[in-house]
């Protein structure tokens with residue numbers, strides 16, 4: 358029996374603003390089972406064009422549950438927003454589009470939610486009880502809210518209004534880059550942001566992901582918060598691993614329902 362058929366492997370694909378990345382995931386370890394493959398995100402990043410790339414990537418690993426991340430609010434597989442992707446995604450049934458293209462059931466999930474689930478199952482939030490807020494600092498700010506490891510989806514707290522601004526337009530990593538902010542100046546903005554989240558949610562832990570979390574020693578020590586704040590552990594594999602894990606959990610839930618129905 359193959360690993361995928363045994364249920365310890367699933368495929369994750371991460372749709373981002375500049376790249377679409379995929380890999381099969383070893384679900385016991387929360388790691389890539391084979392090398393990750395990256396394709397550039399088509400421009401414009403319309404649903405049809407992106408679906409072509411996802412289908413080509415998924416075809417490399419034809420077995421196992423398939424999970425796909427997308428940087429927007431996803432309700433029942435439908436994209437409800439499009440902050441940093443082509444606006445034609447709004448209202449698109451991404452799960453149905455990708456099912457039609459790949460011939461497989463696809464679990465579509467917000468990118469930060471996928472990263473949060475990966476950190477909760479395998480990374481910095483593993484085994485942590487209480488309220489955990491995972492933030493991804495990238496082009497925008499993505500957030501995942503978990504309670505005792507259970508995800509509350511689509512929190513979109515990167516768009517929290519802080520000092521009269523949409524937080525991600527002041528404190529994302531892309532803004533740090535664009536405005537050429539020093540670590541100290543960027544940390545002042547992060548301080549305002551995380552202090553606001555702390556006041557509203559009283560979390561037990563913050564986990565900071567996104568590519569810049571590799572350099573967390575430059576900015577996390579500058580923050581003064583009551584909540585512990587730690588770097589993500591899965592770094593750039595989190596989206597793929599989380600999407601694969603959620604897809605596998607879907608399949609497991611469906612098969613246990615079938616057993617109950619007999």
Ligand code: BGC
Pocket residue numbers: 428429430438440441467468469470493495496497498499500513515525
């Ligand atoms: C979007 C979120 C997404 C985040 C990170 C935000 O602009 O609204 O849905 O999770 O960017 O990509």
